[in-house]
Amino acid sequence: MSKNSTPNTTDVAPRQTKQQIMIDLLRRPEGANIEEITAATEWQSHTVRGAMSGALKKKLGLEITSEKVEERGRVYRIED
Numbered sequence: 001m002s003k004n005s006t007p008n009t010t011d012v013a014p015r016q017t018k019q020q021i022m023i024d025l026l027r028r029p030e031g032a033n034i035e036e037i038t039a040a041t042e043w044q045s046h047t048v049r050g051a052m053s054g055a056l057k058k059k060l061g062l063e064i065t066s067e068k069v070e071e072r073g074r075v076y077r078i079e080d
Contacts, residue, residue, distance in 0.1 A: 018041040018042075018043065019051065019055060019056075021040050021041055022037050022040070022041055022048065022051060022052075022056070023056065023062075023078065025037055025040060026052075026056075026064065026076055026077055026078040027077075027078050027080065028077075030075070031075040031076055031077035032075065032076060032077075033069075033072050033073050033074060033075050033076070034048055034049070034073075034074070034076075035073075037076075052064055052076065056078075062078050063078065063079050064076055064077070064078055064079075065077050065079055
């Protein structure tokens, strides 16, 4: 493909935001802990906690639960 040509829309994967990555992880049956989310998003742990509290809970109105799980620590989930 030359510099001046535009890519075919079928050739371009849809852009997935870090917020969407976090939501997808939290919607898994096993949920996600802070370390898993930080690895996937490359955010720091305080940014992940802030995004859960602000963007997901307050702005999007998602219900996030957490529980302490042996071997994994605190695990967060979005309840559908």
